[in-house]
Ligand SMILES: CCCCC/C=C\C/C=C\C/C=C\CCCCC(=O)SCCNC(=O)CCNC(=O)[C@H](O)C(C)(C)COP(=O)(O)OP(=O)(O)OC[C@H]1O[C@@H](n2cnc3c(N)ncnc32)[C@H](O)[C@@H]1OP(=O)(O)O
């Protein structure tokens with residue numbers, strides 16, 4: 150007799166009479182029906198393998214055992230990658246990111262940097278000959294690489310990196326050295342124990358002149374013994390300059406000195422998608438739990454309500470739910486720009502490079518910071534159980550907050566965006582993604598609170614805040630301040646302008662995607678509600694920007710507030726159906742709070758029982774420490 154599948158009655162009720170086709174949204178997020186089929190096949194292929202399951206929860210292992218267990222599974226995954234039914238690239242992307250990969254490698258993938266930075270660096274920076282020599286070896290995992298740029302003393306300021314690569318014309322070799330403690334490479338993933346090669350970013354010196362940071366291929370460990378090569382601690386020999394600019398002893402400048410930063414641009418683009426996947430997981434966990442959890446009293450004398458019925462809870466969870474769609478669509482737009490720009494760069498056309506840099510910095514900083522804030526709100530919305538390690542919120546939060554720092558610390562990236570915006574506005578040129586900065590925003594300054602009207606407000610804020618920042622820079626200039634001091638003293642305004650630009654890009658991506666997308670009426674309705682909710686939410690959160698740069702009035706704001714709470718109520722009935730549309734398997738969510746069946750309390754209890762401390766009634770430490778204390782009559 151088939152075992153009755155338990156489904157929490159409240160969740161079951163939430164799922165009845167769904168007014169839209171969940172699969173249509175699943176296909177939209179996957180990039181089409183075929184992609185969904187491929188993803189599900191791949192998930193079954195990976196998650197059905199018993200060898201990839203954890204015998205004990207990772208949190209109960211020692212640091213070394215965690216590393217060994219993750220490496221065991223990562224190596225097994227790579228074998229499965231080779232035989233994957235879905236093909237190598239889709240499998241690769243799925244295994245490296247926050248989705249399927251994190252269902253198996255919960256503490257992180259020791260081989261991630263090999264695929265996310267080492268191979269992209271070879272592909273983006275290597276000469277044809279170098280790619281012929283190393284790419285196949287890297288793809289066949291006959292070498293494991295990492296990307297070693299950050300040092301103990303420098304991570305942000307690449308022009309300040311201390312590692313030196315001095316070209317010796319006699320031997321036609323580069324001598325790499327770490328001249329000081331602060332020059333030690335620090336932070337590169339896999340560098341400690343896993344990688345035997347690295348792309349090392351170092352200052353290139355030739356004929357006594359520093360030519361700036363360049364990438365070098367360096368072997369770190371013996372391929373057989375895995376022992377560090379002689380002198381590897383503070384002196385590296387025999388590196389090879391990747392995309393060598395040394396021709397017969399003479400340095401030939403690259404067409405753009407920032408092309409050596411290309412690998413970071415790639416990862417910034419990828420990070421936008423990755424933090425969005427993590428946010429989808431957090432929202433799914435919190436939403437399902439909020440429909441299972443009944444607490445307190447809404448109507449005196451009534452049964453305790455689902456906490457999702459409190460407007461306060463909807464205000465916590467529906468904006469991040471909407472954000473998952475907004476960030477996904479913006480990340481898709483950025484990914485397309487990345488490919489266009491990259492194809493052009495390969496043909497020697499660098500025109501889109503500043504746009505790509507500006508936009509990738511903007512979106513990486515925005516998506517990672519917003520996702521981190523929203524994940525924390527999702528955790529808090531689950532009360533005490535949200536604080537438990539098994540809820541998976543601590544791990545998801547750790548992953549998204551890391552993205553606020555790595556691949557360019559967010560503040561530094563915001564200032565890069567501001568530099569690009571100020572230049573575009575002042576020169577009135579270029580600016581694929583900032584076309585609104587060229588010329589004046591036409592039309593009346595009156596405000597209408599339709600979707601189009603709100604987008605116009607975002608545009609006015611984005612232009613207006615750049616102009617406010619430029620006015621600050623000019624004011625400092627008139628006072629005789631040097632440009633670098635004026636820049637530093639305008640930082641607050643510059644960052645606000647950069648953030649407003651990033652939000653405009655996300656808002657326009659969301660609105661345009663709904664206009665262009667071939668959506669059924671029910672799906673269009675619910676996504677339009679989410680879009681309107683999200684752009685009003687952000688406007689209300691940052692109303693100061695809009696008061697400063699448009700004719701927004703107090704009445705407008707009160708009207709928008711009313712519209713916002715109406716939308717909360719309108720979307721509330723579809724919250725579970727929307728997160729179900731993400732089609733995230735329980736193994737990917739990895740949280741008893743977010744499981745599809747809503748059997749939260751039993752699963753929490755089962756998780757607690759796994760703790761080593763719960764394997765006996767009295768832990769041995771009682772007899773060693775507590776009992777003597779109890780007897781000591783202090
Ligand atoms: C294949 C599988 C895919 C699946 C993957 C799935 C998931 C992956 C998820 C996560 C990723 C996993 C792991 C990630 C681990 C993280 C790894 C790292 O952290 S690696 C190290 C990262 N470090 C940094 O990002 C350093 C940040 N600092 C910088 O980038 C630079 O120092 C700088 C801040 C940009 C300043 O550089 P610099 O001082 O040289 O330049 P400026 O003087 O400021 O500007 C001069 C000029 O150059 C332009 N510019 C700067 N950078 C770029 C660029 N990258 N591209 C193009 N142009 C650039 C800048 O705009 C100025 O132009 P102009 O105004 O016209 O003069």
Ligand SMILES: Cc1cc2nc3c(=O)[nH]c(=O)nc-3n(C[C@H](O)[C@H](O)[C@H](O)COP(=O)(O)OP(=O)(O)OC[C@H]3O[C@@H](n4cnc5c(N)ncnc54)[C@H](O)[C@@H]3O)c2cc1C
Pocket residue numbers: 262296297298299302303304305306335336337338551554555556557558559560561564
């Ligand atoms: C999980 C993780 C994984 C990583 N993996 C790798 C890797 O694989 N390879 C690698 O090479 N690196 C890696 N890193 C390092 C990472 O790239 C750096 O930590 C990051 O670039 C930040 O640089 P920093 O640590 O020097 O921070 P700092 O720049 O020292 O930041 C300290 C403070 O200074 C501020 N600041 C710095 N410059 C400016 C400025 N110009 N204007 C205003 N404020 C400024 C920052 O905003 C910040 O508030 C990793 C980091 C983490 C957290």
